[in-house]
Amino acid sequence: MIVKSLIIIQKCVMSKYKIAMGILTANRSKHIKEDLNAIAAETYKRNIGIYIYDGSTDIKTEKVVSEFIDKGYHHVHYFHNNEHDDKKNFRDRASSLLSEMDAEYIWICGDKFTILPVNYEKILFYVDKDYDIITIYSKPINRTQCFSDPVLFLNYAIVPLTHWGSTIIRKELINNFNFIDIMSKCPSFWHVYMYAKAIEKQNFLGIVLFVNEKKLQLKARYHTRSRTLSHMWYSWIENWYKLIEILPRRYSRIKPNLYNRIDKDVHFFCLQELFRQRAENQFDFRKCLEYKQYISKVILLPNLLVYFISAIPTEIAGMIYKYIVL
Incomplete structure (x- = not known):
């Protein structure tokens, strides 16, 4: 009991946040402003960190983020990567997620795939219960379900896992991953492959949270991308x-x-x-x-x-x- 208490205390000392959101972006200052307008206040109240990794070729996004920090939202952290090679830039930003995010659990998002205010208390409840991975979705998922087998979890949750911003995972499970290697193997779904490898462990505990579609605001702007590429x-x-x-x-x-x-x-x-x-x-x-x-x-x-x-x-x-x- 004493050992378990010491481990819990050590985790709290080591990590600034219980959960931190990492948002990868580039030249989409409007999207970042919309996202921060929606999530900054609620995440601040619950001490959920926000780390923004920007590969923009201008300073518009930096200005937007600075405005929020100046308003007192000091849980928002900004990092700029000014490499011009888009693919390398993205890999560098993704790699920075782990090196910079000071949290027990990380919530990887994209500026086109950000889940807006959900029931943070429910998420924190399962984090406190030491779940390894939590994913959030509405349809086609129709009920909340817990899993102790990573295979059954992936079979049920693979589609929600594909959506940026839907999944929170224990950071220590992916600390040693080589992002460049993972991205080269599966560019579009590298994060799903990473989750699948990360949860191959004993005493696994995962959950798929069903959230009513009206309450779950998934800001997925993919349609703007598919019509242009x-x-x-x-x-x-x-x-x-x-x-x-x-x-x-x-x-x-x-x-x-x-x-x-x-x-x-x-x-x-x-x-x-x-x-x-x-x-x-x-x-x-x-x-x-x-x-x-x-x-x-x-x-x-x-x-x-x-x-x-x-x-x-x-x-x-x-x-x-x-x-x-x-």
């Missing part, structure tokens, strides 16, 4: 497939369940979405053939239907998409 969906298909393929051996028995989960649970490659992407010239027949092995595993729609959509003129795809939406 050509062939975005190929990257997602390929990297999702690679994620499942490289999961540690312990998860082998659930791999067949995971390939199409991103489509099955959130309808990411539904008929409407594919027509929209074809209308925007985001994929074509040759690409479909090239990515055949991924399509057949990841997308639920029949291959022939996907190939057909990829081959029709963009104007016709646009007309069909508008008809479906209406």
Whole structure:
């Protein structure tokens, strides 16, 4: 009992915060201002730290953050990385998460994927209960569920884990991870791969918190990205497939369940979405053939239907998409 008390005291002395949010950003000062407007006061009350890692090529984001710090929100910490290589810059910012965040648990977010005020008391309750990982979501999850088996946890929680800002994890579990190595293996879903490796432990304790969709404000701005980057969906298909393929051996028995989960649970490659992407010239027949092995595993729609959509003129795809939406 005395030893356990000493460990708890040592943790409190070593860490400034029980939980700290790490937000990776670059040239999106408007997003950061929106996020801080929403979370600064509530996190300050509960002593939840906010660490912002900025790769901007200007000082707009720094000015925004400075305004909040000047208002007395000293739990907000700012770090600027001015490298011009975007990929290296992002890796450096991600690596800085662990070296700078002074907390027992870290909450990795992105400026496009930030969960706004949720029930922080509920999260802190499970942190105090020494859970290793906590993830928050609404649908397709329909109930809160606890797990003592990391395999069953991942099988239930893999889709929520893909959303930046949805997951809090014990920092010591990922302290020794090589971010550059992880990102090179699975660029789009590196954080999910990291979580999967981190929770391979004895006496595992994880929870998926169901939060009513009206109460859970997931500020996911991904749609602004998918409409501007050509062939975005190929990257997602390929990297999702690679994620499942490289999961540690312990998860082998659930791999067949995971390939199409991103489509099955959130309808990411539904008929409407594919027509929209074809209308925007985001994929074509040759690409479909090239990515055949991924399509057949990841997308639920029949291959022939996907190939057909990829081959029709963009104007016709646009007309069909508008008809479906209406």
